[in-house]
């Protein structure tokens with residue numbers, strides 16, 4: 001009921017109810033660390049309370065929630081675990097990449113080259129992805145992508161977007177997750193900036209960032225004031241599928257009231273899809289929204305199901321990006337950045353220039369050879385008129401390229417504009433970390449010299465330490481809210497509360513207490529934000545094994561590899577035991593690790609090095625003592641092959657080897673390349689040889705392909 005229609009009695013009753021309700025939510029949020037409503041919903045309650053108080057000032061209660069300071073959750077939005085992960089797309093940059101994508105699908109499915117796969121082609125919208133969950137045809141959650149596994153609950157803000165229906169019609173299934181892109185139109189963006197300029201405010205940079213900012217407003221009314229729009233193009237969980245094709249699904253979304261992109265079309269072949277790409281590219285400038293490429297998807301959902309997913313992206317879709325945008329500017333300086341692994345990256349400091357709507361001041365120069373004009377294999381990258389390599393010098397006028405979210409890079413030099421006094425760039429021979437560690441060109445696997453220079457200081461090098469910490473708290477690692485790059489940099493050099501190792505993060509609260517609570521008086525902090533920070537840190541004392549392994553920052557062990565290792569070993573104890581053995585030169589342990597599918601010699605070597613280093617061993621021990629590391633989740637734990645180690649051998653008829661492997665992994669099995677006493681099952685097709693013998697030797701169960709399908713309950 002609108003506030004102005006409330007009687008005095010109703011207002012009194014509602015204020016009492018709101019005081020109780022808000023206090024209860026505060027308790028759940030601050031004390032139990034277990035909020036039951038979104039921040040936006042909580043804010044709405046507080047605003048309702050304030051509105052009633054404003055209309056009936058004499059009814060304001062002694063325990064009014066509007067008097068309690070710092071009670072509004074300041075920790076951002078509540079988290080939502082996606083029922084089905086929100087993945088990203090592989091990129092294609094030219095026609096050959098697109099043909100290779102189709103060929104790869106054909107190979108995976110075992111289809112002959114001349115059997116075309118029907119595709120859909122549609123614009124890739126440059127906005128932000130959104131998952132809309134409907135239960136019993138009512139919108140219940142709107143969540144951002146986040147890290148793909150877990151996003152932010154922005155439901156209340158999403159409800160203000162006119163393109164997004166609150167309810168679905170009767171025919172729609174009980175559980176529906178429609179996914180698509182939220183964006184801001186070009187004209188609306190220009191209009192917003194016109195108003196901003198009029199009001200003397202700061203201008204927005206581009207529609208994408210503005211849309212993202214608009215969606216993350218704490219006050220839904222603020223979101224409602226921005227004309228956000230939506231295109232539906234995919235889905236997450238669905239209790240029933242309304243169609244058998246990509247096109248049919250999207251048409252169903254349209255029938256339910258979602259806007260879909262009018263340029264989407266079905267293509268019979270790769271050639272046809274490339275025609276669609278050119279047609280869309282030709283319209284790009286005329287469209288009222290930014291697009292940065294064309295997305296192709298296998299149209300048949302049956303094929304999509306068979307193709308499945310890689311770690312981060314589906315095998316059945318790809319984004320064909322438009323060519324990168326370029327601009328010229330002056331290279332003012334070259335700085336050296338030290339990465340987490342000690343790699344020294346030269347960074348170009350540029351006279352600010354707008355490239356495709358974004359102001360660029362820094363760009364990568366990749367490495368020493370790149371500056372000199374040579375590529376990875378010693379080939380000349382920028383030949384001059386005589387065919388000699390052109391180097392890059394401070395003072396040069398350079399071409400800068402920016403492609404999507406990729407870091408901008410310096411591409412080329414205009415020699416005609418080179419100042420007479422420009423000197424060739426001399427790559428430093430010592431690390432800027434002042435340890436004066438010699439920096440060497442890395443030795444590579446072939447025994448030769450790599451193109452990257454590295455500081456050998458490792459944890460002694462403050463830059464590498466700091467980068468390790470930044471990686472440690474990053475999104476796919478510990479993801480600690482309120483502890484980002486800026487905060488790590490400040491804590492790193494803090495005289496009272498230094499954070500120099502990951503374990504230091506977990507002693508911060510105690511150290512702050514011992515120091516008499518100094519943090520709350522620091523710039524940028526207050527009682528509430530310090531409380532939130534400590535709560536966020538404590539929240540992460542329980543951590544998933546794969547996140548933990550990724551966070552350690554072992555070379556060659558990124559997100560994907562961490563996941564593979566987590567699934568293979570199951571628990572931290574099992575992994576750690578194996579890693580320590582491998583580091584000590586234990587052959588069987590090494591062989592076992594090497595035998596894990598997708599794990600090769602480079603990774604095993606890096607793990608051996610990491611755990612063989614006494615400093616690392618201490619660092620890890622200190623850290624583990626502060627944590628509870630959760631065992632890896634077995635995917636599809638109810639499948640009969642979950643947790644089993646399976647080997648496929650011989651020729652398979654109903655599926656390709658890749659498909660078999662992907663299917664087994666989807667069902668929670670580990671797929672190994674060789675048979676040992678650890679193998680649980682061998683699936684042998686005709687022509688199986690030595691692996692079958694090994695299976696007999698180790699008394700491992702053997703089934704044929706039909707037996708495999710029986711076992712997993714598929715026919």
Ligand code: IVH
Pocket residue numbers: 086087088089122123124125126127128129145181233234295313314317319
């Ligand atoms: S399909 C399983 N279709 O691009 C992934 N994505 O680079 C399904 N995007 O995170 C995504 N337009 O935010 C798809 N027509 C479109 C898209 C699109 C924009 C975004 C989306 C996704 C990102 C991947």
